[in-house]
Amino acid sequence: xxxxxxxxxxxxxxxxxxxxxxxxxxxxxxxxxxxxxxxxxxxxxxxxxxxxxxxxxxxxxxxxxxxxxxxxxxxxxxxxxxxxxxxxxxxxxxxxxxxxxxxxxxxxxxxxxxxxxxxxxxxxxxxxxxxxxxxxxxxxxxxxxxxxxxxxxxxxxxxxxxxxxxxxxxxxxxxxxxxxxxxxxxxxxxxxxxxxxxxxxxxxxxxxxxxxxxxxxxxxxxxxxxxxxxxxxxxxxxxxxxxxxxxxxxxxxxxxxxxxxxxxxxxxxxxxxxxxxxxxxxxxxxxxxxxxxxxxxxxxxxxxxxxxxxxxxxxxxxxxxxxxxxxxxxxxxxxxxxxxxxxxxxxxxxxxxxxxxxxxxxxxxxxxxxxxxxxxxxxxxxxxxxxxxxxxxx
Numbered sequence: 001x002x003x004x005x006x007x008x009x010x011x012x013x014x015x016x017x018x019x020x021x022x023x024x025x026x027x028x029x030x031x032x033x034x035x036x037x038x039x040x041x042x043x044x045x046x047x048x049x050x051x052x053x054x055x056x057x058x059x060x061x062x063x064x065x066x067x068x069x070x071x072x073x074x075x076x077x078x079x080x081x082x083x084x085x086x087x088x089x090x091x092x093x094x095x096x097x098x099x100x101x102x103x104x105x106x107x108x109x110x111x112x113x114x115x116x117x118x119x120x121x122x123x124x125x126x127x128x129x130x131x132x133x134x135x136x137x138x139x140x141x142x143x144x145x146x147x148x149x150x151x152x153x154x155x156x157x158x159x160x161x162x163x164x165x166x167x168x169x170x171x172x173x174x175x176x177x178x179x180x181x182x183x184x185x186x187x188x189x190x191x192x193x194x195x196x197x198x199x200x201x202x203x204x205x206x207x208x209x210x211x212x213x214x215x216x217x218x219x220x221x222x223x224x225x226x227x228x229x230x231x232x233x234x235x236x237x238x239x240x241x242x243x244x245x246x247x248x249x250x251x252x253x254x255x256x257x258x259x260x261x262x263x264x265x266x267x268x269x270x271x272x273x274x275x276x277x278x279x280x281x282x283x284x285x286x287x288x289x290x291x292x293x294x295x296x297x298x299x300x301x302x303x304x305x306x307x308x309x310x311x312x313x314x315x316x317x318x319x320x321x322x323x324x325x326x327x328x329x330x331x332x333x334x335x336x337x338x339x340x341x342x343x344x345x346x347x348x349x350x351x352x353x354x355x356x357x358x359x360x361x362x363x364x365x366x367x368x369x370x371x372x373x374x375x376x377x378x379x380x381x382x383x384x385x386x387x388x389x390x391x392x393x394x
Contacts, residue, residue, distance in 0.1 A: 032381035033349040037176060037236075037324045038372040040299075043291050044239045045284065052278050064274035068267045071258045072097025072246075076277040080246060083280050084232075087209065090222040094254035098245040098261070099268045101206055101233035102128050107247070107260045108167070108202060108229065109136040118165035120158060122150050124327075124356035124365075126176045126204065129169050140358040141165070147318065149175065149182030152189035159197050167200045172220060174207040174323025177356045177367035181321050184217050191224035200253075201228045209237050209289050211322035212297035226250055234276055236324070237289060242272030296324065302375035303368065303382065310386025314393055317368075324371035327353070331393050334364040339392055348384040 057064060063073065071077070077095055085091040098104040105128070113119070115137035121129065123142035133140050144154035150170055159165075170190070172182035182190075194201050203220040221230035229249030234242055247257055261267070279285060303326060307317055317328045330336070337352040353365025368385075370378060 031344070031347055031349055032373060032377050032384065034368040034370065034373065034381060034385070035349040035351050036372065037369045039236055039239065039292070039324075040295050040372055043288070043295055045279070045288060048279065048282075048284060049275060052275065056278065060274055064271045066270055068097075068270045068273060070096075070262050070267050071254075072268060073270065073273045073277070076273040079277045079280040083285065084246075084248065087216070088219045088222045090225065092221075092248035093225065094251040095246060095248045096254050096258050096261070097268045097273060098231075098247055099265055100235060100240075100243045101204060101231050101245045102132065103261075103264070104231040104245055104247045104257075105129055105132045105169075105202070105204075107257045107264070108231075109133060109138070110260045110264075111253075111256045112166050112200070113138050118163060120155070120165045120168040121358060122170055122175065123358070124177055124353065124362065125169065125358075126171060127351075127355050129204070130355070130358060133169070138166070142358045143168075145175075145178070145180060147178075147180055149180045149186055150190060152186055152193060155190065155193055159193060159199065164197055164199060167202050168194065169202045169204065170220070171204045171206070172208075173205060173217070174210060174320050174325070176206070176323070177325050177351070177353070178327040179318045179320025179323055179325045182217070187218060187220055187223060191220055191227065194227045195224060199227065203228050203230045205230055205232045206236050207323035208232075210292060210296060210324075212293055212300065213321070214290075214293060215321075221248060229253060234272075237285075237292065238276060238279060242269070242275060244268060244272045244276055293322070296322070296371055299370045299373065299375060299378060300326070302378040303370040306379055306382025306386075310382050310390075312390050312393070315389065324369050326368050326370065327365065328368060329353075329362075329365045330389060332364050334389070334393060336366040337363060339388060342392075343385075343388055346384045346388055348381050348388065350385070 077097060081092050081095055109132050113136040117138050119133045119138040119140050120143050121140060122145040130140065141158060143158055144151045149172060172187065174181055201220055205219060221228040229247055231247055233245040247254065315328060315330050317326050320326060337354060343349060351367045353362050353367060354360045373381060
């Protein structure tokens with residue numbers, strides 16, 4: 001048989017398998033997993049879904065079980081626009097429904113990127129975004145970020161050299177993987193730079209609604225809807241099973257994304273849109289978010305306590321104000337990828353830090369997700385993690 005590897009397109013060859021590896025650990029028996037950014041299944045609105053499906057599905061079947069317009073059901077987009085306006089203070093002029101946040105990124109890449117185009121990202125950043133950009137053969141460049149998010153001075157320095165990048169990808173709220181929260185001052189500075197340089201900003205708001213206290217900072221899209229396209233998802237705030245997200249942005253861009261979607265999956269699932277619309281119109285979202293915030297705040301407290309108890313002075317970690325993640329850095333000689341087999345033996349899982357960097361460096365780092373594990377599991381998991389990491393550095 002002909003070697004298939006010889007026929008692979010450049011964009012397929014060498015693609016990372018990190019996301020597949022993370023998803024493969026869902027419900028793995030005997031393993032305390034801090035790897036995947038999975039929402040807590042204990043707070044899924046099971047009763048709501050059951051009741052709506054029982055009481056309303058028969059009448060709603062022509063919509064819920066049928067194909068939908070590529071841009072999404074008009075009634076769901078209207079409900080979504082109303083909720084976005086309530087949350088962010090601005091109603092979107094152009095809005096489409098996607099099959100999750102990662103599909104929105106794929107559509108943006110397909111529409112905008114040619115091989116060799118410059119794409120700017122935070123360092124570190126979401127593995128799925130790096131995979132999407134590299135899959136379209138973009139030239140990915142990292143911009144310095146810290147606990148307050150992307151550094152505007154570092155961004156200005158990057159923009160001062162070379163051609164204008166096609167886009168900047170940023171996660172302002174409780175960033176994946178670090179948990180960083182972009183300061184309000186930096187948000188204004190970032191969009192001012194984008195306007196000055198004609199730079200399109202792709203804002204990923206997957207964790208925006210999950211501040212532990214409910215506090216919110218202005219979204220980049222609300223500050224500059226002319227230069228920002230917002231990518232959102234219901235996976236973190238409703239449940240991932242609906243595979244539902246959105247893109248809101250400049251009216252000149254969204255129709256092109258809709259056309260790109262016609263050549264991918266044609267339309268997002270009608271059942272998910274129907275359920276999400278029912279959820280929004282029934283006024284359930286506020287109670288669901290309050291429950292999620294309280295749950296993740298409690299789990300972060302357990303993670304913080306466990307790390308403080310079981311990791312030595314050679315380690316430091318971020319202290320997020322929301323979201324799912326903390327970022328751990330150890331001594332420079334540590335190789336967290338090499339420790340994975342030993343971690344599995346101890347019954348604990350995490351994600352090594354290198355794949356979150358465009359250059360796949362920073363081998364002494366790792367990402368821990370606390371969202372899908374109970375406080376008791378976190379206590380035991382951090383104990384096992386401490387045995388692994390401190391044993392490797394002693």
